[in-house]
Amino acid sequence: MEVIIQPDLRSGAALGACIMERLIRTKPNAVLGLATGSTPVALYCELIRMHREGGLDFSQVTTFNLDEYVGLAAKHPASYHHFMNENLFSHVNVRRDRIHIPDGTAKDIPAFCQEYEAAISRAGGMDLQLLGIGHDGHIGFNEPSSSLASRTRIKTLTENTVAANQRFFSSPQEVPQHVITMGVGTIMEARTCMLLAFGEGKAEAVAAMVEGPITAMCPASVLQLHPQAVLIIDEAAAGLLKRADYYRRVYANKPSFQQFSSFTLG
Ligand code: F6R
Numbered sequence: 001m002e003v004i005i006q007p008d009l010r011s012g013a014a015l016g017a018c019i020m021e022r023l024i025r026t027k028p029n030a031v032l033g034l035a036t037g038s039t040p041v042a043l044y045c046e047l048i049r050m051h052r053e054g055g056l057d058f059s060q061v062t063t064f065n066l067d068e069y070v071g072l073a074a075k076h077p078a079s080y081h082h083f084m085n086e087n088l089f090s091h092v093n094v095r096r097d098r099i100h101i102p103d104g105t106a107k108d109i110p111a112f113c114q115e116y117e118a119a120i121s122r123a124g125g126m127d128l129q130l131l132g133i134g135h136d137g138h139i140g141f142n143e144p145s146s147s148l149a150s151r152t153r154i155k156t157l158t159e160n161t162v163a164a165n166q167r168f169f170s171s172p173q174e175v176p177q178h179v180i181t182m183g184v185g186t187i188m189e190a191r192t193c194m195l196l197a198f199g200e201g202k203a204e205a206v207a208a209m210v211e212g213p214i215t216a217m218c219p220a221s222v223l224q225l226h227p228q229a230v231l232i233i234d235e236a237a238a239g240l241l242k243r244a245d246y247y248r249r250v251y252a253n254k255p256s257f258q259q260f261s262s263f264t265l266g
Pocket of ligand 1: 067
């Protein structure tokens with residue numbers, strides 16, 4: 001896993017956006033796995049700026065989002081459909097028929113999940129999966145104890161995740177308890193996984209993911225097995241890493257052609 005420590009959220013988000021920009025410019029029909037939550041918002045702002053000011057073209061890009069709340073229609077203001085429209089899709093030229101987000105209102109959820117997996121395969125798999133991390137080490141909404149081989153399916157959120165997500169709803173009773181999420185196995189098949197984490201509140205989860213054992217108790221730790229995983233964090237989120245100086249040294253001493261990250265794209 002490549003660990004890139006940036007001074008703050010702004011520089012971390014800018015670096016993440018540069019990596020995605022480079023992918024899209026190199027491979028205009030890239031397949032992107034996208035995340036919601038607070039973490040990717042600044043990165044999406046940067047992609048929008050690149051589209052407006054630098055002509056970054058999303059017209060051939062295909063997207064698959066990680067997750068959606070069960071029971072929320074796309075129009076609900078707290079749905080991830082709504083979030084993605086507000087924070088990215090309505091500001092760039094991505095084609096509506098190339099956007100995929102799990103349908104929280106699907107009548108037959110297992111059949112829907114199977115079809116979601118099939119759609120990812122038909123698109124050729126994800127070139128890059130963007131990820132955030134939960135305080136408990138979840139990726140997507142694969143909560144601790146999720147199978148590390150899991151595929152897209154329905155999951156029950158933990159009480160802590162429900163509490164953390166309350167900020168997007170007007171009352172605690174409104175927060176759904178279930179989500180449809182890509183599985184850990186689905187995420188691991190992306191050719192590159194890029195996880196962002198900012199702030200002191202993520203330091204414990206980041207340390208467990210990078211330097212702890214690979215365990216379903218911290219689903220993000222499975223990224224240690226991914227051949228092209230890059231982690232972009234700020235100083236605060238790096239606060240509990242024992243080998244932070246080494247990660248800084250690795251990044252500082254990279255040859256210039258590898259400056260954004262050591263992985264090869266596409
Ligand atoms: C969101 C997702 C989650 C979040 C995680 C962190 O699509 O899959 O894993 O990335 O809960 O959320 P924030 O960024 O709000 O701290």
